[in-house]
Each structure stands twice: as structure tokens, then as C-alpha cells.
Amino acid sequence: MTHNLGRLEDLSAAEPKLVEVDGLRLVLVRVGDEVHALDEMCAHQGGPLSEGKLSGARLTCPWHGWMFDVRTGQCLMPTRGGSVPSYPVRVENGDILLER
Numbered sequence: 176m177t178h179n180l181g182r183l184e185d186l187s188a189a190e191p192k193l194v195e196v197d198g199l200r201l202v203l204v205r206v207g208d209e210v211h212a213l214d215e216m217c218a219h220q221g222g223p224l225s226e227g228k229l230s231g232a233r234l235t236c237p238w239h240g241w242m243f244d245v246r247t248g249q250c251l252m253p254t255r256g257g258s259v260p261s262y263p264v265r266v267e268n269g270d271i272l273l274e275r
């Protein structure tokens with residue numbers, strides 16, 4: 176099933192956005208004209224990644240500063256490990272679509 180998560184033009188490249196879809200809480204992040212979706216809960220202690228700081232493709236959790244690559248969900252602090260689930264998202268005619 177395809178879920179429409181909104182318009183690309185409404186998603187700021189500077190700010191992650193929380194969306195709820197199909198029982199999931201996801202954080203949407205725009206990098207250029209691409210959009211990535213990660214689980215909203217930080218892999219460390221469940222901090223709200225939608226309130227994190229975005230720098231390019233790097234999202235920093237507001238609670239204790241763990242950093243994640245939004246393209247993969249991988250934690251960028253190798254000694255700490257962990258990753259958050261990521262979900263495939265595509266942009267079609269300006270609509271952000273998630274297949275699930």
C-alpha cells in the first residue's frame with residue numbers, strides 16, 4: 176500500500192518532521208531533493224529524533240547527542256553502535272510516498 180506523506184515543497188531541509196503512518200512514528204528528513212524516513216525513536220534511549228538537529232544528512236538526537244546518517248539509519252559513533260530502522264521513501268511529482 177502506498178502512503179502519501181505530504182509535499183516535498185512543504186518539507187524544510189533544515190528541520191526534521193514527525194509523521195505518523197500505519198501505526199509508525201517516523202521522522203522525515205529532506206536532503207536536497209531526496210527524502211529519507213527513519214524511526215522517530217533514538218536507538219540509545221528513545222529520544223525524539225524529530226526534535227533533533229539536522230546538518231546535511233546527519234541527524235543529532237536532542238537528548239545525548241548520538242548522531243545518525245539519515246540515509247541508512249546507521250549511528251555515526253562507531254564505538255556506541257546501534258542504528259534506527261529506515262524506511263524507503265520516494266518522491267513522485269512532488270509527493271513524498273512510502274510503500275508499506
Ligand code: FES
Pocket residue numbers: 217218219220221222236237238239240241
Ligand atoms: S536518547 Fe538519543 S542520544 Fe540518548
